[in-house]
Amino acid sequence: MNHATAPSPPRRLRADAARNQQRIIAAARQLFADHGLEITLDDVAERAGVGVGTVYRRFANKKELIIEVFEQNLAEFADMADQAYQHPDPWQGLVEFFEYACRYLATNRGFSEVMLELEDDMERFTMVRERIKPRVASIVERAQEAGTVAPGIEASDFFALIHMVDGIADFARTANPDVWQRYVAIILNGVRADSTPRRPLLVPPLTDDEVERAKAAVCQGRKR
Numbered sequence: 001m002n003h004a005t006a007p008s009p010p011r012r013l014r015a016d017a018a019r020n021q022q023r024i025i026a027a028a029r030q031l032f033a034d035h036g037l038e039i040t041l042d043d044v045a046e047r048a049g050v051g052v053g054t055v056y057r058r059f060a061n062k063k064e065l066i067i068e069v070f071e072q073n074l075a076e077f078a079d080m081a082d083q084a085y086q087h088p089d090p091w092q093g094l095v096e097f098f099e100y101a102c103r104y105l106a107t108n109r110g111f112s113e114v115m116l117e118l119e120d121d122m123e124r125f126t127m128v129r130e131r132i133k134p135r136v137a138s139i140v141e142r143a144q145e146a147g148t149v150a151p152g153i154e155a156s157d158f159f160a161l162i163h164m165v166d167g168i169a170d171f172a173r174t175a176n177p178d179v180w181q182r183y184v185a186i187i188l189n190g191v192r193a194d195s196t197p198r199r200p201l202l203v204p205p206l207t208d209d210e211v212e213r214a215k216a217a218v219c220q221g222r223k224r
Contacts, residue, residue: 020054023050024048024050024055024059024065025068025072026048028044028047028065029069029072030047031047032066032069032108032109032110032111033108033111034109037066039062041062041065074129077100077101077132080096080101081139082135084097084100084135084139085135085139085142090146090148091148091196093139093143094143094148098161098184102169102180102184105162106169106180109173136155137154139155140153140154149193150191150192161187164183165180165184168180168183172206172210173214174214175209175210175211176214178203179203179206179210181202182201182202182203182204182205185199185200185202185203
């Protein structure tokens with residue numbers, strides 16, 4: 001009679017190895033956010049304060065590290081969507097998730113690049129995406145049922161609006177990195193039902209000088 005051998009459980013990392021791994025991931029997240037994907041594992045090692053060999057023992061190449069960081073980011077998005085759905089105020093729950101998503105994209109240069117880099121591996125993230133999308137739909141539906149979102153607004157609209165905010169943030173990053181917040185407020189004011197108060201526009205629009213500086217930076221980037 002054959003007895004199948006049960007697979008051995010994965011070995012737990014030693015405490016110092018686990019700490020090093022978390023430092024590496026934290027350093028990579030910040031570097032990807034600040035500089036996009038044009039960084040090296042040497043850069044990550046320096047930021048994390050560990051030897052390059054330590055990074056390579058944990059991650060064979062940069063793509064493995066990108067995947068680890070991206071999985072964590074998607075998991076955090078899913079957790080935030082869950083929290084927003086459970087907020088006692090349906091409108092405030094929607095606002096908090098929308099602002100979170102816009103802030104993450106606006107301040108993270110590497111996210112869009114990661115989406116392109118991992119296009120062939122996106123099936124590994126399907127479960128997380130399938131958790132996020134219906135939860136966002138529920139967040140929007142709750143706000144509609146509470147009478148705080150205009151009729152006809154759908155969850156897919158919010159995904160599009162988040163990317164619109166990311167677009168202005170990317171354009172203005174070198175000239176005015178905070179102006180995206182103005183458009184978050186404008187969008188939220190636009191989707192609210194007429195009976196609800198509007199959000200103040202605390203950030204002024206781009207000045208003519210800032211527009212020209214942003215355009216120059218975009219042109220310079222295309223020439224590289």
